[in-house]
Amino acid sequence: MTGPKFSFDKPGKYIGQPTERPDTRRLLKGRGKFVDDIQLPRMLHAAFLRSPVAHAKIKSIDTSIAENIKGVVKILKGTDFIGIVEPYVGVLSHLAGLRSAPQMPLAVDTVRWQGEPVVMVIANSRAIAEDAASEIILDLEDLPAATNTEKALDKDEPVIHSEFDSNLAWERTVDVGNVDEVYARDDVVTVEKQFLFGRHTGVTLEARATIANYDPSENQLDIYYSGQAPHMMQFIYAKHLDIPEENVRVTAHDVGGAFGIKVHTYGDEIATAAAAKLMERPIKFLADRYESFMSDIHARDHVINSKMTVSKDGKILALEYDDLTGIGPFSMYPRTSAIEANQVLNLTGGPYTIPNYRANAKVVFQNKNMMCQYRAVGHPIAMALCDGLLEEAAAAINLDSVELRKRNLIPDDTYPTTSTTGMKLDDLSHQKALSKLIEMMDYEKLKKENADLKKQGMYRGIGFCSMIEVTNPSPMFYGIGGAPIASQDGATIRLDAGGGIHVASSVTEQGQGTNAVLAQVAADVFGVDMDRVQVTTGDTKTTPYGGGTWASRGAGIGGEAVYLAAEALKDQVLDVAGVMLQSKPEDLNIDNGHVIDNLSKEKRMSLADLARTVYYRGNELPSDMSPELIATRHFRVTDTPFVFTNGAMAAHVELDIETGIVKILNFWAVEDCGRVINPMLVDEQIRGGVVQGIGHALYEECLYSDDGQLLNTTLADYLVPMATEMPEIHVGHIETPTKTSVLGAKGAGEAGTGGAPACIINAVNDILRPLGVTNYQIPMTPNRLLDTLRSAKI
Amino acid sequence: MVDTKTITVTVNNEEYTSTVNVRKNLIDYLREDLGLTGSHVGCEHGVCGACTLDMNGQTVRSCLILAVQADGMEITTIEGLPSEGIAEELKKSFAKNNALQCGYCTPGMLSSALEYLNNGGRANKEEIRRHISGNYCRCTGYQAIVEAIYDVAENGVSK
Numbered sequence: 001m002t003g004p005k006f007s008f009d010k011p012g013k014y015i016g017q018p019t020e021r022p023d024t025r026r027l028l029k030g031r032g033k034f035v036d037d038i039q040l041p042r043m044l045h046a047a048f049l050r051s052p053v054a055h056a057k058i059k060s061i062d063t064s065i066a067e068n069i070k071g072v073v074k075i076l077k078g079t080d081f082i083g084i085v086e087p088y089v090g091v092l093s094h095l096a097g098l099r100s101a102p103q104m105p106l107a108v109d110t111v112r113w114q115g116e117p118v119v120m121v122i123a124n125s126r127a128i129a130e131d132a133a134s135e136i137i138l139d140l141e142d143l144p145a146a147t148n149t150e151k152a153l154d155k156d157e158p159v160i161h162s163e164f165d166s167n168l169a170w171e172r173t174v175d176v177g178n179v180d181e182v183y184a185r186d187d188v189v190t191v192e193k194q195f196l197f198g199r200h201t202g203v204t205l206e207a208r209a210t211i212a213n214y215d216p217s218e219n220q221l222d223i224y225y226s227g228q229a230p231h232m233m234q235f236i237y238a239k240h241l242d243i244p245e246e247n248v249r250v251t252a253h254d255v256g257g258a259f260g261i262k263v264h265t266y267g268d269e270i271a272t273a274a275a276a277k278l279m280e281r282p283i284k285f286l287a288d289r290y291e292s293f294m295s296d297i298h299a300r301d302h303v304i305n306s307k308m309t310v311s312k313d314g315k316i317l318a319l320e321y322d323d324l325t326g327i328g329p330f331s332m333y334p335r336t337s338a339i340e341a342n343q344v345l346n347l348t349g350g351p352y353t354i355p356n357y358r359a360n361a362k363v364v365f366q367n368k369n370m371m372c373q374y375r376a377v378g379h380p381i382a383m384a385l386c387d388g389l390l391e392e393a394a395a396a397i398n399l400d401s402v403e404l405r406k407r408n409l410i411p412d413d414t415y416p417t418t419s420t421t422g423m424k425l426d427d428l429s430h431q432k433a434l435s436k437l438i439e440m441m442d443y444e445k446l447k448k449e450n451a452d453l454k455k456q457g458m459y460r461g462i463g464f465c466s467m468i469e470v471t472n473p474s475p476m477f478y479g480i481g482g483a484p485i486a487s488q489d490g491a492t493i494r495l496d497a498g499g500g501i502h503v504a505s506s507v508t509e510q511g512q513g514t515n516a517v518l519a520q521v522a523a524d525v526f527g528v529d530m531d532r533v534q535v536t537t538g539d540t541k542t543t544p545y546g547g548g549t550w551a552s553r554g555a556g557i558g559g560e561a562v563y564l565a566a567e568a569l570k571d572q573v574l575d576v577a578g579v580m581l582q583s584k585p586e587d588l589n590i591d592n593g594h595v596i597d598n599l600s601k602e603k604r605m606s607l608a609d610l611a612r613t614v615y616y617r618g619n620e621l622p623s624d625m626s627p628e629l630i631a632t633r634h635f636r637v638t639d640t641p642f643v644f645t646n647g648a649m650a651a652h653v654e655l656d657i658e659t660g661i662v663k664i665l666n667f668w669a670v671e672d673c674g675r676v677i678n679p680m681l682v683d684e685q686i687r688g689g690v691v692q693g694i695g696h697a698l699y700e701e702c703l704y705s706d707d708g709q710l711l712n713t714t715l716a717d718y719l720v721p722m723a724t725e726m727p728e729i730h731v732g733h734i735e736t737p738t739k740t741s742v743l744g745a746k747g748a749g750e751a752g753t754g755g756a757p758a759c760i761i762n763a764v765n766d767i768l769r770p771l772g773v774t775n776y777q778i779p780m781t782p783n784r785l786l787d788t789l790r791s792a793k794i
Numbered sequence: 795m796v797d798t799k800t801i802t803v804t805v806n807n808e809e810y811t812s813t814v815n816v817r818k819n820l821i822d823y824l825r826e827d828l829g830l831t832g833s834h835v836g837c838e839h840g841v842c843g844a845c846t847l848d849m850n851g852q853t854v855r856s857c858l859i860l861a862v863q864a865d866g867m868e869i870t871t872i873e874g875l876p877s878e879g880i881a882e883e884l885k886k887s888f889a890k891n892n893a894l895q896c897g898y899c900t901p902g903m904l905s906s907a908l909e910y911l912n913n914g915g916r917a918n919k920e921e922i923r924r925h926i927s928g929n930y931c932r933c934t935g936y937q938a939i940v941e942a943i944y945d946v947a948e949n950g951v952s953k
Binding site for chain 1: 817830833834835838841842844871872885889890894895896897898899900904919923924926927928929930931932933935936937939940
C-alpha cells in the first residue's frame with residue numbers, strides 16, 4: 001500500500017461547497033487574457049498557405065509576387081526549417097510496434113493531407129500575410145490518396161510512407177478466456193453489429209493561438225500558449241529548436257476551451273517558434289476557423305465489427321470485435337495516435353464481468369487530417385460498443401436491458417478487482433449508480449408512458465450506459481513510453497507578508513475551475529479565507545514541474561498536491577508560532593487567517609503578524625531558528641495505473657419518423673468521481689461533457705470527399721449543439737473516495753462525453769428495434785435515420 | 795481606390811476618431827485599434843456569436859460589420875456594461891450559477907442575454923434557450939447559462 005495512511009474527512013468551509021470561481025470576475029468584466037489579447041512590441045503575424053489537396057509531390061513554390069507585397073517581412077518554406085527544427089516522430093515505446101514517419105513543421109517535399117501547412121508568410125499584419133499567401137503559386141503533382149479507412153491496408157491502395165510496407169501504424173490483439181468455446185455452445189445467443197464512428201473535432205471557441213518571442217542575448221524563448229500542458233511544450237520547443245530547456249518559458253493565461261485539442265504538437269505552432277528564433281522578433285499565429293477544422297486534431301474515426309454472446313438467463317459470456325481506426329498521415333507527437341485504439345481495447349466491457357474477450361485493433365494511416373486524443377479518448381467508442389451490444393442482447397433474450405445490466409455489472413462489494421482486460425479497478429459503485437439513476441428518471445413510469453404514446457404514433461425511446469472513466473493517470477499512461485509528459489504534479493504554497501497565501505500549481509486552467517478548486521483546498525486545509533488565496537497556474541517558470549490538465553487529473557492530482565503543500569505550510573507556521581507564543585505547536589491551529597488556540601479557539605496572533613515578524617523582524621526569533629514559510633509538495637498515483645470512476649447515464653429521446661430528427665427530451669447522469677470538491681463545477685463539467693457527447697451522437701462530423709477534401713470547414717456546415725436543442729441534464733452523485741489520495745477526488749471532466757453517445761445511440765435504437773431495424777452509425781443524422789427507416793415496419 | 799477612411803465611433807460612452815482600413819471588421823477595430831479585447835473572435839463568419847455586442851441598441855455580430863459601417867454609431871462592449879442595474883445583476887447571476895467556464899463565449903452571451911431581458915424576456919427556459927441559440931458555448935452544456943438568465947428574468951434587479 002503506497003497510498004495515504006488516512007483519509008480526508010474534515011467537513012470544509014469550501015471543500016464540498018458550490019463555491020463561486022474567483023476567475024469569473026475577470027472574465028465577466030472583459031478582462032480575460034487570451035493569447036490574441038496580448039500585443040508585444042515589434043510583433044509580426046503569421047499566416048500559412050496550406051495544401052489544397054490530400055496527397056501530392058511539391059514540384060515548386062513561387063513566392064516572387066508575395067515577397068514584394070508591402071508589409072511582408074519573410075516567407076519560409078518547409079526546406080527552410082531543415083537544420084533549424086529537429087524532426088519529430090509520434091511513437092511511444094510501450095505501444096510495441098507503433099510506427100510513424102518523421103514530421104517537420106511544414107511539408108518538405110510531399111503534402112499528405114489537405115490543410116497541411118506548406119508555406120509560412122510573416123508580415124506586419126495578419127491581413128497582409130493572408131494577402132501574400134494567396135499570391136503564392138504552388139506547383140503540385142497529384143499523387144493517389146489513401147482516404148478510405150476500410151481499404152487502407154488493401155494491396156492496391158497507395159502507401160503513404162515509402163519507408164513502410166503498408167499503411168499500418170499499429171496493431172494489438174487482446175485474447176482472454178476462449179470465445180470460440182462459448183460460440184460452440186447451444187444454450188447461448190449471439191448478437192452481431194457493425195459500429196461506425198465518424199470523425200469530429202473539438203471546436204474550441206478560441207481557436208489555437210501562439211505567440212513566440214525570442215531574445216538572442218539570453219537565448220531565451222518565450223511562448224504564450226493556449227493549451228493544457230506547458231511543461232510538455234517546454235520540453236518540445238527546447239528539444240526541437242535546440243535551446244536549453246530552462247531557457248524556454250511557456251505561459252498559458254486564459255484558454256478559450258481545450259478539450260484535448262490543445263495538448264498536441266502542431267506544425268504551424270512549431271514553425272511560429274522557429275521563425276521567432278530565426279527573426280529574433282515576436283510572432284503571433286492564430287488559427288482561423290477554417291484552419292481549425294483542417295488542422296486541429298480530429299477524433300474517433302472507427303469501423304468496428306463486433307459480437308456479444310449471452311446465456312439465455314442473461315449472463316454475458318463473450319465479447320469480440322475488430323476495430324479499424326484511421327489516424328491521418330502521421331501519428332501525432334508526442335502522445336501518439338494509437339492511444340485511442342489502445343483505450344478501446346482496455347476499456348470496452350470494463351463495467352461488466354465478461355469472462356471471454358477477444359479484440360483486435362488496427363491503426364492505419366490515411367491522407368486526411370491527423371486524428372488524436374480528444375476529450376474522453378476511446379471512451380465513447382468503448383461504451384457505445386459494449387452497451388449497444390448489451391441492448392441488442394437484452395432484446396434477443398427478451399430481457400429488460402436494465403435487468404441485464406444488473407446481472408452483469410461488477411458488484412460494488414467485490415473491489416478491488418481486475419477487469420477482463422487486466423485493468424485494476426477499485427472504489428467503484430456501478431450498482432448504486434444504476435439504482436440511483438433508475439430512481440431519478442422513474443424508469444418504469446417512463447417506459448409505460450413511451451408505450452402509451454406509441455399507440456398515438458409517437459416514437460420515444462430510452463437508452464442507457466454504464467461506464468468507467470480513466471482519471472488521475474500514473475506514469476503508466478505516457479511517461480513509461482518515453483513521452484515528456486509528467487504524471488506527477490506539484491504545488492508550492494507561500495505565506496505572504498500580508499497574511500494571505502500564494503499557490504503555484506503545475507496543473508492548468510481552461511475554464512473547468514481548476515484555480516478555484518486549488519484555492520478551495522488550500523484555504524480550507526491551511527485555514528484562511530478564500531479571498532486571501534492567490535493562485536498561479538500555466539507558467540513553466542513560476543510553478544513546480546508537472547503534467548498540466550488532461551485525462552481528468554487536475555483536481556485529483558493537482559488538488560492532492562495542494563492539500564499536501566497546505567498541510568506542510570501549516571506545520572511550518574505552527575512551528576514558528578509555537579516559539580513566538582511559547583506554546584506547543586500541537587496546541588495551536590490556524591483558522592480564518594489567525595493562529596488560534598486549539599482548545600479554546602481563541603485567537604493568538606494573526607498570520608500577518610507572524611509573517612511580518614519572520615520576514616522583517618527576524619531579530620525577534622531565536623538565532624538558531626530558520627523558519628520557512630513556503631512549502632512544495634508533489635503527488636503522483638502509485639498504487640494503480642489509473643484511478644477509474646464510474647457512472648450510469650440515460651437519455652429519453654423522441655424520433656420524428658417523417659423527418660429523421662431526434663429530439664432529446666431528458667438526460668440523467670449519475671457520476672461517482674469520488675470526493676466532490678465543488679459540486680457546482682462538477683455538475684457543469686458533466687453537463688458540458690454530455691452536450692459534447694450529444695453533439696457527436698447526433699450532429700458533429702468532419703466530412704471528407706473520396707479524394708480527401710474536407711467538405712465542411714465553417715461553423716455553418718459543421719453543426720455543434722445549440723442551447724435550444726439541448727435537454728435539461730439532471731446530475732446525481734455517488735461519492736466513493738479513491739483510496740489512492742487523502743482528498744479522495746477522482747476526475748470528472750470526461751465522463752459526460754464518454755457516456756452520452758452510448759445513451760443516445762441506445763435510445764434511438766430502442767425506437768428502431770421494434771420496427772425491425774437498427775442504426776449504429778454516428779452521428780445519427782436525419783438522412784441516415786431516414787435511410788434506416790426505409791426498411792422499417794411502420 | 796481609397797483604402798482608408800476616418801470614422802468617429804462612441805464606444806462605452808467614449809468617443810474615438812480613427813483612420814481605419816475600409817476592409818477592417820468592427821471586432822478587429824475594437825480589439826486592435828482601441829485595445830478593447832473583451833469581445834472575442836470565434837468564427838469570423840457570423841455563426842458562433844462570440845463577438846456579439848450592442849450597436850445603437852441592437853445586438854450585432856461585430857465580425858460581420860465593417861468598422862466603417864460603425865461610423866457615427868454608439869457601441870457597448872462587455873467592458874462598458876454598467877456595474878449596476880440589470881447588467882450587473884446578470885453578471886452576478888452568471889458567476890453564481892457558474893454560467894461560464896473558459897469565458898470565451900461570455901461577452902456575446904451577456905450581450906444576447908441583455909437583449910432578451912431588456913426587451914421584456916420572460917422567465918421561460920424554452921424561450922431563453924431559443925434566444926441564445928445564436929451563441930455557441932462548448933464548455934457548459936448551456937444549462938447554467940439558461941438558469942442564470944432565468945433567475946434575473948424572474949427576480950429582476952434586487953434593491
